[in-house]
Amino acid sequence: MGKRENGVMSEETVILKELQEVKAMLVVLVERQQLKDWYTIAEIARILGKAEFTVREWARRDRIRAEKRSSGRGAYPAWVISNEELLRYQREGLLAHQVRMRTTKLFRCLIETAGHPRRQFSEVHYEWW
Numbered sequence: 412m413g414k415r416e417n418g419v420m421s422e423e424t425v426i427l428k429e430l431q432e433v434k435a436m437l438v439v440l441v442e443r444q445q446l447k448d449w450y451t452i453a454e455i456a457r458i459l460g461k462a463e464f465t466v467r468e469w470a471r472r473d474r475i476r477a478e479k480r481s482s483g484r485g486a487y488p489a490w491v492i493s494n495e496e497l498l499r500y501q502r503e504g505l506l507a508h509q510v511r512m513r514t515t516k517l518f519r520c521l522i523e524t525a526g527h528p529r530r531q532f533s534e535v536h537y538e539w540w
Contacts, residue, residue: 449480449491458497466492474505 420428447454452470456463470477470490477496482489 446494449493450497452490452492455492455497459500469505473509475500476506 450458452463452466455461456466459466466475467490469475470492475492475496476499477490477492479488480491
């Protein structure tokens, strides 16, 4: 076993070498596919083949469900994404884009008075007349 005849490896040696290569590849695949409860932005980006910036923006804009958790890197928490959310994204894609409206007191009053002919708005403070 393993002897060379005229500079050619025996069939058994070739098969053993190939089996060792397959075993090494399986170890890499198993390590890559281990499930975690939570993933960092960098891990999600690597899994999805996206840039970290892109995934971070998705989290910031609520396009993917993420949480801020203390990361052990100081006072600033880091985004984390659950395994369930990763699976949901792989099935369904990004969440619908939601427009966030920042309403000011003035804007809210204008909305409230719209369509009411007898109600008038005072810019200093609003009152209903």
